[in-house]
Amino acid sequence: MNRGVSKLASHHELAAFLAEVERRAYKQALFAVRDDHVALDIVQDAMLKLAEKYGGKPADELPMLFQRILQNTIRDHYRRQKVRSMWTTLMSSLIPQHDESDYDPLDTLQDADNNSQADRPDDALQQSQLMALIESELTKLPARQREAFLLRYWEDLDTAETAAAMGCSEGSVKTHCSRATHTLAAALKEKGVNLP
Numbered sequence: 001m002n003r004g005v006s007k008l009a010s011h012h013e014l015a016a017f018l019a020e021v022e023r024r025a026y027k028q029a030l031f032a033v034r035d036d037h038v039a040l041d042i043v044q045d046a047m048l049k050l051a052e053k054y055g056g057k058p059a060d061e062l063p064m065l066f067q068r069i070l071q072n073t074i075r076d077h078y079r080r081q082k083v084r085s086m087w088t089t090l091m092s093s094l095i096p097q098h099d100e101s102d103y104d105p106l107d108t109l110q111d112a113d114n115n116s117q118a119d120r121p122d123d124a125l126q127q128s129q130l131m132a133l134i135e136s137e138l139t140k141l142p143a144r145q146r147e148a149f150l151l152r153y154w155e156d157l158d159t160a161e162t163a164a165a166m167g168c169s170e171g172s173v174k175t176h177c178s179r180a181t182h183t184l185a186a187a188l189k190e191k192g193v194n195l196p
Contacts, residue, residue: 009059017062018047025070032074046070083154137187141180148176
């Protein structure tokens with residue numbers, strides 16, 4: 001064995017490492033998300049990812065790998081929260097009576113309180129039902145519209161970045177996004193979701 005090559009972590013070393021960092025990781029996640037249950041879920045997800053994807057790495061690499069995974073898992077949580085809020089607000093903010101070709105209903109998107117969760121249980125239920133409807137309708141969009149919509153509003157890319165990722169012009173991105181939001185709004189209206 002070469003002196004410069006690190007020894008791969010054994011199952012015992014991996015388990016010992018996870019036991020050692022669990023409490024600190026939980027505190028990190030709790031400070032980030034301020035919710036006991038969510039923080040615990042984040043830490044468990046990060047630990048599973050480390051074990052599944054990097055369990056065979058050298059033991060001395062585990063701390064850095066785990067921190068990257070933990071931070072990415074926290075960011076993923078915030079992204080999902082932002083998207084849930086954005087989609088719900090988006091669908092309730094669309095104003096379908098505009099027919100101008102340069103009108104983009106996504107420009108009306110607002111979240112005045114920057115809240116990503118509903119205040120009351122009935123609001124939470126309505127939001128989760130609306131999310132399920134939106135996700136179902138997204139699968140029915142043409143591929144390019146769905147791709148543009150998800151890159152812009154899920155991945156939070158700007159128009160230029162989306163255009164580069166899709167290999168098309170910024171104008172095409174705007175057109176795809178506009179069509180996607182109009183289609184989603186119309187589909188939700190057909191299902192009884194009343195938009196302003």
